[in-house]
Amino acid sequence: MSGSRCLRRGWGLAIAGWLIAGPIAVPASASSPHPQASTVDPALWVMRDADSTVYLFGTVHMLRAATVWETPRVMAALDASTDIWFEVDAAAGAADLPRLVAAHGLSSGRPLSRLLSPEDRRALSAAASRAGLTEEQLDGFRPWLASLIVGNAPMLEAGYDPAFGVETRLRERAAAAGKPVRGLETMEDQFLYLADLPEETQIDLLRYSIRSPETVLAEMDASVIAWTSGDMAGVERAVTLSMRRGSEPLYQAMLVRRSLLLADHLQTVLDGSGVAFVALGAGYLAGEDSVPSVLADRGVAVTRE
Numbered sequence: 378m379s380g381s382r383c384l385r386r387g388w389g390l391a392i393a394g395w396l397i398a399g400p401i402a403v404p405a406s407a408s409s410p411h412p413q414a415s416t417v418d419p420a421l422w423v424m425r426d427a428d429s430t431v432y433l434f435g436t437v438h439m440l441r442a443a444t445v446w447e448t449p450r451v452m453a454a455l456d457a458s459t460d461i462w463f464e465v466d467a468a469a470g471a472a473d474l475p476r477l478v479a480a481h482g483l484s485s486g487r488p489l490s491r492l493l494s495p496e497d498r499r500a501l502s503a504a505a506s507r508a509g510l511t512e513e514q515l516d517g518f519r520p521w522l523a524s525l526i527v528g529n530a531p532m533l534e535a536g537y538d539p540a541f542g543v544e545t546r547l548r549e550r551a552a553a554a555g556k557p558v559r560g561l562e563t564m565e566d567q568f569l570y571l572a573d574l575p576e577e578t579q580i581d582l583l584r585y586s587i588r589s590p591e592t593v594l595a596e597m598d599a600s601v602i603a604w605t606s607g608d609m610a611g612v613e614r615a616v617t618l619s620m621r622r623g624s625e626p627l628y629q630a631m632l633v634r635r636s637l638l639l640a641d642h643l644q645t646v647l648d649g650s651g652v653a654f655v656a657l658g659a660g661y662l663a664g665e666d667s668v669p670s671v672l673a674d675r676g677v678a679v680t681r682e
Contacts, residue, residue: 414605417445420662421454421682422669424643428650431643432458433669433679435612435659436543437604439529441536446543446605450682452550458654461551462646463544464639465567466560473564481565481572482522489516489523492580497587501527504587507534520579521571528586535594547656561642561655574630581624604659613663620660633666640671647677 422433432454440446455461490498490512502512504527515523532538539545551558574582596615603611621628639661646653661668669679 413443413445414602416606417448418607419446419448419451419605420607420609421451422662422679423454423682424647424672424677424679426647429647430457430652431647432652432654432682433643433662434543434654434656435604435609435662436547436656437601437659438542438544439532439537439539440541440543440601442538442541444541444601444605447546454682455547455550455654456554458652459556460646460651460653461547461556461558462561462653462655463547463558464560464657465562465564466558467544467564468548468558469560469564471564477565477568478522481568482519483517484519489518489520492520492576493583497580497584500587501583504528519572520576520583521574524579524583524586525571535597537597544656547654561639561646570631570635575626578624578626578630581627585620585623585627600659609659609663612659616660617664617666632660632664636661636666636668636671639668640675643668643672644675644677 420435424431424433434451434454489501493501498512501515501523505512505515508527510527515526518526548558571579571582596619600612600615603609603615617628617632620632639657643655646655657668664670672679
């Protein structure tokens with residue numbers, strides 16, 4: 378399979394899955410155990426002003442089919458809302474993917490293999506093999522895009538799939554009710570968060586995606602269990618602090634900087650009127666640099682429901 382064919386087949390999976398708090402590779406067998414939370418109570422926040430109510434819900438973009446998370450409280454907030462917001466309206470931006478990949482994801486005369494140490498190349502080769510690819514097929518991609526391709530494709534083997542993700546279910550329910558779905562950002566905005574990273578930080582991202590499969594699977598399972606039960610401290614431990622330990626520049630670029638931008642978008646939604654439901658990757662709602670913390674520092678009250 379050529380690199381371009383690999384990209385066409387796998388890009389929808391990759392772009393959907395990178396933002397719980399960065400790309401997470403889960404190369405495990407589909408028959409591996411599926412841990413479940415003992416309590417199902419995912420966290421929901423609310424912001425209010427004189428004429429607006431904005432519900433804020435943390436999501437996981439890929440889940441296993443058996444994961445239960447839809448509580449009456451969350452669904453009631455969704456049903457009460459007239460506007461549904463995601464980080465990006467992926468359906469609306471899908472037609473632009475080839476242009477975005479060509480503009481921001483392909484290398485220009487700098488093969489990926491020349492940017493990596495021998496140790497990193499061996500790890501990449503093993504990760505590519507688990508994804509049904511070769512190292513040579515990835516050589517024309519920039520490090521950030523290679524990290525998504527090899528890091529997210531094996532999730533299907535472990536049972537994680539965007540078809541079972543939170544946004545998919547929210548979108549279906551909104552469509553059934555005839556409610557509009559909007560994006561806080563464009564697809565190109567999302568590409569540029571990664572494409573504009575310094576090259577060494579992109580390589581950190583790639584290293585994060587290809588490290589020990591057992592360790593990363595354990596972190597993913599832990600983050601989903603914590604999220605499902607509403608344990609945001611557990612999400613912070615499994616997601617944001619894990620990223621920070623791996624790369625401080627990556628944490629600053631992908632968590633701190635983006636939380637500030639997402640908080641800007643949320644304040645714009647709040648400045649409107651009516652009832653809105655906003656779904657963000659759960660990693661942006663956990664920890665000292667989270668979106669709720671940024672809003673609280675700005676004097677915007679964000680309350681857990």
